[in-house]
Amino acid sequence: MFLRFTSVSVLSLAVAMGALAEERAFNPAISLILDGRFSAFDNETDYELPGFMLGGEAGRGEEGFHLGHNELAISANVDDMFYGKLTAAIADHEGETEVELEEAFIETLALGNGLTVKAGRFFSGIGYLNQHHTHAWDFADAPLIYRGLFGEQLIDDGLQIRWVAPTEIYLQLGGELMRGERFPAGGAGNDGKGASSLFAKIGGDVGESHAWQFGLSHWQADVEGRQSGGHDHGGGAAEIPTFSGDSEVNGIDFVWKWAPNGNATERNFKLQGEYFVRDEEGDVVMEDGSATPESTTYDGEQKGWYLQGIYQFMPRWRVGLRYDRLDSDNRGSDEDVLAEAGLDNEGHTPERVTLMGDYSHSEFSRLRLQYARDDSYEDSDDILTLQFIMSLGPHGAHRF
Amino acid sequence: MKYGLHIGLLLLGSFVSQSAFAVLNIFACEPEWASLAEILGGDRVKVVSATTAHQDPHRIEARPSLIAKVRRADLLVCSGAELEIGWLPMLQRQAGNRRVLPGQTGYFEAAAQVERLGIPEKVDRSQGDVHASGNPHVHLDPHRLLGIASALSDRLAILDKPNADHYRSRLDDFSRRWEEALQRWEDQALPLKGMRMVVHHQDWVYLFDWLGMVNAGSLEPKPGLPASAGHLASLRKTLQDAPASAIIYTHYQNPKAAKRLSQLTGIPAVELPYTVGGADEVVDLFTLFDVTLKRLLEVVT
Incomplete structure (x- = not known):
């Protein structure tokens, strides 16, 4: 319960514990993100990422005019102990409007001692970009390594505990126990506690003009029947590559931001990079509905990194450059089956160079033009994307 | 094993925060409040300012260094009235420090202590980035500032009861000097x-x-x-x-x-x-x- 003060005069001052921020703001806060795009591809081939079993929302998106990641988010402090948030992503898939529950979580506010517990469905705390909503990304699409490993972003249902150390330097430690049903886990193994993670972040300032953060992440899952889009070679019954076994991801991430005297309004620069490596061991079965589907043992490693720089050279205008690179080494008892499952890297090293320019009329609206030279697979593609991202309603603070 | 490590870290945490409690750790959102807190607290407070005069207080990033500072703070002193809405709520949610949440004794909003000007009749983004609670730049009226000083001094005394007299006498001294200066400024x-x-x-x-x-x-x-x-x-x-x-x-x-x-x-x-x-x-x-x-x-x- 907040005390309310509408006009406490200077003469009759009381000790006002009230918080104006809450006084007039809508409760709950409802915010809407509008995201529309136009894309042009040079290449009509179906998208693939050799060496990676794609899942989740992985792909290069649609061609022509289409809707991007429209989100409706409702959030509020439930009481003095809990904060709650629900984010629904509304997207069109092949003419059908689908509502996906992207986030639905509660978070403690007042445990104190640096401890916070989050429960429900949320973006995993691993990596740097993973916890940022799509609309806060500096490019229209995810880095290739996020596409390859997480199906764009790692979201799961479960419990997260994190702790901030009471030290000069910022140090956060966190862990998660999750259901493990969604890609890149699958099957909700271990009685619905199939995935877990650990992460640590450390960060600080250097002088007034520089801020940095460095992170380490670990994620693992008991995967039971993770299905991937795989390859549709046309004709015949569709075979769905299905993986069961152990999966483990380790990663490092860093971000460095510069703004003259710490004033980012005029000019600022942001350099960010992440590296992830995934090790998997188990079996891949090509489910085709028959009693004896093809299968192979599978022992694989997929890794990759990206590095990107974003420069705001004057108010409203930013330019960015990103480089992506992936690599994989997958082995199994039957190379042909591995290849059908998309796990043969075909001797190709996926890479991509992306250029971006955007204009923000205010902090609530952004127009973006992006060009990518995409060598995800053997046929090079030139991808041009025009995008708008607009934010309506009270829009909360962004993370670092 | 993991639990042991965790308990160890917790103990370390409480040790560090207790040893730091010798003085009040104050996190001021803007330099004017850092200055006021220093005047009113003297050697009983340790003040850090989240921003400098070179930075636009509307547009600050929720940097790791600021999360670490909020984590250790006993008191936040901020303008409020939504001036810091783009970054302070994120710091509070990330830091896990319940002492400084809105509604707690450790959260002081200067604008909440005084009557505000420029409360809009209509909050609509087509009008730009307006503050629904009125104009937050309250420190530029020295009369209001004096009222805020008195409220802040009371707050310091609540948080650090054994030194209530210390804060009272510092406030009296500040008020006397401020009123003298105020007379001079108004003449000028x-x-x-x-x-x-x-x-x-x-x-x-x-x-x-x-x-x-x-x-x-x-x-x-x-x-x-x-x-x-x-x-x-x-x-x-x-x-x-x-x-x-x-x-x-x-x-x-x-x-x-x-x-x-x-x-x-x-x-x-x-x-x-x-x-x-x-x-x-x-x-x-x-x-x-x-x-x-x-x-x-x-x-x-």
Whole structure:
């Protein structure tokens, strides 16, 4: 319960514990993100990422005019102990409007001692970009390594505990126990506690003009029947590559931001990079509905990194450059089956160079033009994307 | 094993925070509140300011270093009225420090202690980035500032009861010196009454209200939007009919727009300190008003 003060005069001052921020703001806060795009591809081939079993929302998106990641988010402090948030992503898939529950979580506010517990469905705390909503990304699409490993972003249902150390330097430690049903886990193994993670972040300032953060992440899952889009070679019954076994991801991430005297309004620069490596061991079965589907043992490693720089050279205008690179080494008892499952890297090293320019009329609206030279697979593609991202309603603070 | 490590870290945490409790750790969102907290707390407080006079308090990133500072704070002293809405709530949610959450004794909003000006009748983004709770730049009225000082002193006494007398006597000393200075400033500022000023952003509402000065227009077409050539041209027209004495801006705002309009109109552009640290001579709240008045008076005389 907040005390309310509408006009406490200077003469009759009381000790006002009230918080104006809450006084007039809508409760709950409802915010809407509008995201529309136009894309042009040079290449009509179906998208693939050799060496990676794609899942989740992985792909290069649609061609022509289409809707991007429209989100409706409702959030509020439930009481003095809990904060709650629900984010629904509304997207069109092949003419059908689908509502996906992207986030639905509660978070403690007042445990104190640096401890916070989050429960429900949320973006995993691993990596740097993973916890940022799509609309806060500096490019229209995810880095290739996020596409390859997480199906764009790692979201799961479960419990997260994190702790901030009471030290000069910022140090956060966190862990998660999750259901493990969604890609890149699958099957909700271990009685619905199939995935877990650990992460640590450390960060600080250097002088007034520089801020940095460095992170380490670990994620693992008991995967039971993770299905991937795989390859549709046309004709015949569709075979769905299905993986069961152990999966483990380790990663490092860093971000460095510069703004003259710490004033980012005029000019600022942001350099960010992440590296992830995934090790998997188990079996891949090509489910085709028959009693004896093809299968192979599978022992694989997929890794990759990206590095990107974003420069705001004057108010409203930013330019960015990103480089992506992936690599994989997958082995199994039957190379042909591995290849059908998309796990043969075909001797190709996926890479991509992306250029971006955007204009923000205010902090609530952004127009973006992006060009990518995409060598995800053997046929090079030139991808041009025009995008708008607009934010309506009270829009909360962004993370670092 | 994991639990053992965790408990160990917790113990370490409580040890560190207790040893730091010898003095009150104060996290001030802006330099003016850092300065006020230092004056009122003396050697009983350790104050850090989240921002400097070079930074726009509307636009601060929820940096890791700030999360670490909020984590260790016993008291946050901020302007409030949504000035920090783009970053402070994120710091509070990330830091896991319940002492400094809204509604707690460890969260002090200066704007909540006084009557605010510029409460909009309509909150609509087409009007720019307006603050629903009114204009948050309350420290530029020295009368309001005195009221805020008294409320902040009370808060320090609640948080650190054994030293309540210490805070009371420091407040008395500050109030006496402030009232003397206030008398001097008001005498000095008589020629400023009725002066028309072009502002960069609506930072000066309380200063104008105190001195009886008049806002002749803003360089920002809407609050939070950068000045455009078209807007400057229309401002120039307005100023031909109703001239202004000066165009004022502050350190963290790009001086280009103010200087351009100055060239177009011949009206002098004046940089005001806005907060502590906003000019070399501005080392505390007293010199903030000394320098502000000096620079304004140079324009009219």
